[in-house]
Amino acid sequence: MTKNFLVCLFVIFSNYLSAQPKELATYNVVWTSGSKNSSESMPCGGGDIGLNVWVENGDVLFYLSRSGTFDENNQMLKLGRMRLKLSSNPFKGQDFRQELRLSEGGVRITGGDAELNLWVDVFNPVVHVDIKSRLATKLTAAYESWRLEDHLITGTEFRANSYRHKQPFDILTLKDDVSFQDNQIIFYHRNNPGKENIFDYTVKMEGMETVKNEMFDPVKNNTFGGLVRGKNMKPSGNDQGYYASTNFKSWKLESIKESRIFQLEIGLHVAQSPSLEDWKNDLQNVMRKSVSEQKTALVKTRNWWKDFWNRSYIFIDGSDSTISRNYQLFRYQLGCNAYGKWPTKFNGGLFTFDPEYVDKNYSYSPDFRLWGGGAMTAQNQRLVYFPMLKSGDFDMLKSQFDFYLNALHNAELRSKIYWNHNGASFTEQIENFGLPNISEYIIKRPPGYDAGMEYNPWLEYLWETVFEFCLMMLETERYEGRDIRLYIPFIESCLTFYDEHYQQLALKFGTKAFDENGHYILYPSTAAETFKMTYNSTTVISALKITLERLLALPDGYLDQKQKERWAAMLSRIPPMPFQQFGGHKTLAPAVVWSRVQNSETPQLYPVFPWGIYGVGKPDLDVAINTYKFDPHAVKFRSHIGWRQYSIFAARLGLTDEAVDLTREKFKDSKHRFPTFWGPGFDWTPDHNWGGSAMIGLQEMIMQVDDKKIYLLPAWPKHWNGKFKLHAPYQTTIQAEIKDGEISKLIVFPENRRADVVIK
Template identity: 25%
Template sequence: MELPAMNRFLILSAATVLSLTTSFAAAPAELERYNVVWKTPSQNASGSMPIGNGEVGLNVWVEEDGDLRFYIARTDAWSEASRLMKLGGVRVSLTPNPFAKGAPFRQELKLRDGCIEIAASDVRLKVFVDANAPVIHVVGESKQPLGVKTALECWRTEKKVLTGGELGSSWTMQAGPPEIEVWESADVVKDAGGAVTWYHRNEHSCVPLTLKHQSLEKFAHLVKDPILHRTFGGSMTAVGFVAERAECGRGLSAPTASAGQSPQGRGAEAPPTFQSVLRSVKPVKRFAIRIATHSAATDSPAAWEKQLADIAASSADAAAQKATAAWWNAFWNRSWVFVEGDQAATVALPANQHPLRIGADSGGGSKFRGAMSRATIFGRALTDAEVVSLASGKPGDVAAVANGRLVGWRFSAAPEGAKVVGALKFEEQDGVAVAAFGGGHIEVPNDTCLALTNSFTLEAWIRPDAGSKGARIFDKLTAGKGDGFLFDTHPGRSLRFITGSHAMAVNDVLQPGAWNHVVAVFDAVADGRRLYLNGKLLKAEGGGGMEQPTPSLVTRAYVLQRWMTACAGRGNFPTKFNGSIFTVDPELTDPKQKFNPDWRRWGDCFWWQNTRFPAWSAVANGDYDLCAPVFRMYRDVLPICKARAKLYYGAEGAYFPETMTSFGTYANRDYGWDRKGKQPGDVACKYWCYSWQQGLELVALMLDCHERTLDAKFLADELVPMAREVLRYFDTRFQRDASGKLVISPTQAVETYWFDVVNDTPTVVGLQAVLDRLLALPKDTVPASDRKFWVKMKAAAPPVPVRTEEGKSYVPPAEKFDPKRNNCENPELYAVWPFRLFAVGRPGLEAGIETFNRRGAKIVTGWCYDGQCAALLGMTDEAKKQILHKVRNSHRNFRFPAMWGPNFDWLPDQDHGGNILLTLQHMILNTDGDKIHVLPAWPKDWNLHFKLHAPRRTTVEGRVRDGKLVNLVVTPKAREKDVIK
């Protein structure tokens, strides 16, 4: 029987976790300032609040004139196709309805208590998930008796064959040959007596097919199939309620519809013809609905139902409320970060002295060919309604919006004071005054009003010629550099908007030979960017979560992301980077994805590059229990990974694929469906077929946890065995040169450099950093044979590649490599983070800074980790700029401020959230062995109250006021001597 993860051994010993993370003291009072409060109901799941207990997660929202609704998810609800699915949805209906339009309403996420409280009219509701059991509680009271009905929303009502874009959410099984049908079964729903029970059961699994396809079927005994016979679902009960099956109504058994659209019109799946409900026998003033959830591989559905009944009996309402509040209060007391002074900061773009160019770039290229009839610049971010007004007229009209207009031209003549370069005419065409671009462009002299370093809007009527390639509309930067802004049609028939280092685009949307009204908006306060065509919003990035004023955007982002990580981070599997367990209807994020809530972009697999961020960000907070699911999964797949290394490459030890299924294999498309003429070790995916550093970074993460906990059992049972197998792979897989050094080849430098790579930097710095730290462990804590092996491997580890140009040293992506870039990750920065060979207080700091400054991709969102690199290197201004960008990345369609992304991944983007925590942590505290660097990259104009964890069971607490560190408290006191201010 699989028990809820929080109730079983979490790899780190329970005594260690308790001694390090609990206290009778309360978390700081500042926490209440970051409760999320909404004073109006929501339209759909885009207005949901996330809540959970580490294994079970809910998205909770209230519909105006509707009901209390929530989706239920778990970290281990794997389908037959290896998709991580929702358990289902629940709708709580009250009669008379307290959520009537215009009625008083308040919904509050109470962080300290771990619950959501809702007040509407005379009704009070509380929703929480038991911190110690996978049980959901909905408790209500009312001054007047209410009729209460709670309905199960189940959209998996028949066998579902996955095809096309929907099959893409099974990364493991997508794009296979036509004879392989990928399907999922219908859910089973039972309503009898006083309970509604439902489950999804997998009577078949994609694991055997996958093992056979990858030549691993003879090792099937080494694989614990997480899919076959897995049964997941729940049981809904309430005292004084009866279960019944009623006719479906109001979309009760369908996923959320978009605003103004019925569930039946979503184009995904037809709703069922019934609903299973619990109904109060009579109107009540108080009620308590309890939903027990469970996921396990069992011999039969009956065995699963018996386990579920035991779970349901373990969570009494009043006791669960008290225990849950106590758990969350102790959690918030583990550590904290509260910032003051950042709220007034906006995301400023670089200023430059370039003229404003219309129709060409700084070198005279990217020429616009066609006609423009109006071009306007506003010194503020226009609203959606204002953009509609601008587009409502016709080319040549006076702009319908005047407020905030800086400059505007209707092109009846050459703009006053501007320079016309090349072939360009100002003429009338079809009754419209236009600038006819025949290869020329307009240059408006630089002026302070055109600096546009803060919020602005660009709008124009354009008619590009047929066959026109990517061409500038507005341009004020150096071509190829991020020192200003541009708005163009690159690569043709498209819209692209670049502000500083940030680029966004929508392809194939313009109509050549026709008039197109185009708008680009930059909101410096919310760090939002929007693109419009003919008054319609095409794409928006950032700019969300601004509904509720907050004392500090940085603090709010930190607190709410930590909340989300804890709500999903203690489960049977690691946090999914692409939405965690808080995904909702995908069309609310991307209107093209009209699937049910089981869909997510990038599907089921665990990319190490992405999975790592929630775990790394938990360490400095003292949230070691949130690292445990990562360690557990990689420990569980170690046997099959060892067998694969031997079969594929004749090597001992183990390596972990960059993109790995929950059971340790490659995804089948990545491995390659077509195996004709290929050996078992020939992996098709060029993005990481020869990427090896994953295991080294896993060991580094384990070392970080051990250095803080000093947990001897974790060291002996988990860390040393993992390090042994990871290092044995390198020892036996690669040849040595004449001097005895390993030659890491074939290899690649992460996803960026694929060809002719030797001794890639991530692997080399990983070997050096991990071996140094292993050898620093006390001799009496590790086996002598392992230490002897580490000494051997240290001698064989290749040196970190360093180059010097014009007197400046830096780290390249590899010792040797073809410079063609195939992705935007910077492998050379692995020397800074995560392996921390170059950082404040370490040798070669200047080389680290030069490496950072030379990085090929400069990106502040998603899985890009420039922020913590800047902080580690003591680059305060850069780290500050990075964090201010990151905390404004909320999706504008969503109410909850920590719904990041989707960026490269999906929403909420847990890579991005993890990087927010990591950047801020490293700005405050960096450690190197026993040394504790406090405030290595902290802005002098920001105040701070913090408590973070350091090695040797140490906490560091302090305040910054007016640029000075005050009230520094180091526990234990003996560690004060190791603090470097």
């Protein structure tokens, strides 16, 4: 009797933990009228494919995007646009409905007698269109391409690729190949192996040619495209048109006869294939797999999305429910690139649309986005990935970690070539092959200027941002229990760079490698892009201190005794944190001294986030609060726009009212039809570092962690009722309901972690 009771109790408990929350369905986005243009599109995706879906004048349109579509110029190109037309034109009537169904991961469009379901296979890169109609109708499916001929890039259009500016030679976006083959449309772009590309040019201009043959090159032979096919469909010729300032040509398939059921498949493939035939064979393998798994693919995909939503959630009742709705919607956008080879780009991810609807000054093709495609900005990218720890999306961190692992050897070669010492030199604006963006590096520089340096007032000496990704790697060991041995050489190489480089600089400018207290002389350094030519920068000190402490705190088996001694010695050499005063209030300083203010970040609060040296439940909280309230730069730069992190700072400092106000602003509906297509902020639309920073701030309002301590509701207003499930270190999940500022129905798993929970 007792045994049966315990079994039933376990089943009930397990179901409560894993049951998909019913509130999720209320967050589905529903439109009851068509869209004016692509700016009123809806995201849909899975695996590493993103679609912008909209219905315009009864036509169903969607852009095709996939991770890794980098051309010769490291521009991230779209894979084309689809246009679907039913002869009965059911989606032009008054009963139109378009719905993003979060629990399923797909989009459903209904009207008249027809229903169209659009979904992406999470486990095989295939887009599916399933159409049912009560009355027999005909379908035309057109693939539209605007890359019809080699296109000369001019003016501000350069800002979409890694050249960024006009060069002494012509820069072209090369044309695609599109054709009918066996009742299918096949399309692809293959990077020309016989033409100098951005990798070749960057290596040459940055003086790395002597080691080029051993460098990682993700541009050479990169080939991307796909095919469109459908049952009982045949080619029906070409058409031409003009959409949002761009000419296009279409390749059309039409149904052989009228039918009530249609099924389309669009397979996509991206690879650095040795030959075009190899790439085509691999694409056919994708399609063969789609056939073999056609009975199970939809079920597996929907189960994946169900599990995704079961991992974590935040729901707020009442008038502020928009905050939690947009939290889930943006997390959905991130989930669409869960398994990409390349990380989600901060400047639009997979969901950019025609640029003139973001800024009328950029009337270019749908491929355009500011800040490029293959170039990564660490300060922005980190905000996209930090929230994945508390949301439990650990599998989604891999692509960002792999980005750095792939580029590690190239970054180490930089140190060898330029300075003849060890360690990986990662700059702030780097290409997907690990070298500085050539435009930010700046070719025109004074004679004798250090060839390893970016001759750039914003980016000079900005190397410490890589440690935030080191921190995420270390955090996955605590949060997920992941074996992170793969990442240890990377973390150690980043630390080695600072150890050897700043001893070298000290001996270059003086006679001693360390100061009178045996500490590093961190000069010249920088505090983010803002406080320049610093001595003992707060961001550098924080990054080195926490990375070393966390490395040394790893469980036995990660480091041998020699490694432990080496890193303990380095930790002992980190200088103390600098402070200053305003109106008699002690505050954190961005550095001991600096020469100028270049940007508008607030690095003096980075010891609060991301480094967690100051915060709720930690010593000297008042110093950090003083910094937030009284430092003139911190006050001046405060806002919610884009990558601004003030909602995170306020939450970590326990400033509830400020956190609420900033979080409301962060999560307000965007100016576009889809609520979380924020931007452009400082970057582009959709602004993914806007969404990521908003997520982090909301998570920190609910739960903060300090090693094993878990603080609940440290900056949560009493009038917000709701429920949440979040992840904490040591493979812990916290699930609870909140009412009138109190926790109810608290479930801590595993139960033995309940003793570490502190309700503030």
